[in-house]
Amino acid sequence: TQLLEQSPQFLSIQEGENLTVYCNSSSVFSSLQWYRQEPGEGPVLLVTVVTGGEVKKLKRLTFQFGDARKDSSLHITAAQPGDTGLYLCAGVQAGTALIFGKGTTLSVSS
Amino acid sequence: NAGVTQTPKFQVLKTGQSMTLQCAQDMNHEYMSWYRQDPGMGLRLIHYSVGAGITDQGEVPNGYNVSRSTTEDFPLRLLSAAPSQTSVYFCASSPLAGGMHEQYFGPGTRLTVT
Numbered sequence: 001t002q003l004l005e006q007s008p009q010f011l012s013i014q015e016g017e018n019l020t021v022y023c024n025s026s027s028v029f030s031s032l033q034w035y036r037q038e039p040g041e042g043p044v045l046l047v048t049v050v051t052g053g054e055v056k057k058l059k060r061l062t063f064q065f066g067d068a069r070k071d072s073s074l075h076i077t078a079a080q081p082g083d084t085g086l087y088l089c090a091g092v093q094a095g096t097a098l099i100f101g102k103g104t105t106l107s108v109s110s
Numbered sequence: 111n112a113g114v115t116q117t118p119k120f121q122v123l124k125t126g127q128s129m130t131l132q133c134a135q136d137m138n139h140e141y142m143s144w145y146r147q148d149p150g151m152g153l154r155l156i157h158y159s160v161g162a163g164i165t166d167q168g169e170v171p172n173g174y175n176v177s178r179s180t181t182e183d184f185p186l187r188l189l190s191a192a193p194s195q196t197s198v199y200f201c202a203s204s205p206l207a208g209g210m211h212e213q214y215f216g217p218g219t220r221l222t223v224t
Contacts (some may be wrong), residue, residue: 031210042114042200042215043153050210088153090213097143097168098211102152 003027004091009064011106013079021104023089030092032072034063036101037086055077094104111138116201122222123191131186133201133218141204141211142184143168144176146197147218153200157197159184161208191223 005024013019023032031050035043038094047056049072058061060083069080076083084107090100117132135142143158143166155168159178173195174185182202190194198220 002174033210033212035213038219042202042217043213044215045212048212091155092211097155097158098213100153102144102150 002018003099004089006087006089006101006104006106009102010031010105012105012109015080015108016078019076019079019106021076021087021106022071023073023101026036026068026070027091027093030069031109032065032069032092033090033098034072034074035088035090036095039085039087041087043088076106079106081108081110084108113137113213114201114203116199116219119217120220122224123188125192125224127191128187129191130191131188131199131201131221133184133186134200134217135184135203135214136182137203137205137214138181139203139208140181143202143204143213144174144184144186145200145202147200148171148197156186156199158161159175162215177200183221190222193223194220194224197221 007022027058033048036044037043051092052067052069060077064073086103088103090098119209125165140161143154145153154170157176159165165176198218200218204211204213
């Protein structure tokens with residue numbers, strides 16, 4: 001059973017378009033993280049959200065944690081080719097190790 | 111700081127061979143972990159450690175051993191490699207303080223077992 005479901009699995013868009021990636025669960029998490037991974041490299045942490053309803057912005061990236069702390073979204077405005085990569089969400093539950101979703105592969109073409 | 115380092119970068123093994131994947135971190139993080147990444151499967155936790163002398167199993171521990179004799183090092187051993195262990199392996203570290211488990215990943219080891 002996959003605790004964290006990410007959608008879509010693949011996304012191919014043109015430069016300048018907006019997009020949203022979703023991370024959903026039936027479980028409650030104490031915090032949720034988003035990572036980006038480029039080919040041949042390890043994932044790199046983008047942001048951690050902790051409070052239900054919390055919104056964090058990182059330049060053109062906007063991250064939101066659901067009110068019930070069961071889901072999160074990543075919105076990218078005016079995507080650029082440099083945004084290409086695998087986006088992973090990961091949830092922390094009390095007393096357990098970090099749980100990763102399977103990821104969304106984003107391709108932005110110019 | 112070098113962060114998290116992993117060696118080797120690439121490795122090819124024959125079925126039945128053994129080897130050790132090395133992982134080291136210089137951030138004085140208490141928590142270290144090993145993941146494998148396979149197409150369509152995401153990152154799956156193999157083993158983790160919350161400090162020197164303490165290790166525990168993750169989601170997919172079979173076929174792998176670990177030990178944590180120092181804070182800095184967390185090697186992963188394959189005792190008898192199998193083709194099912196062909197994967198990309200990532201080591202990660204994290205400070206325990208704050209309970210956020212924010213992971214710092216190494217660059218990965220791409221392992222092929224023939």
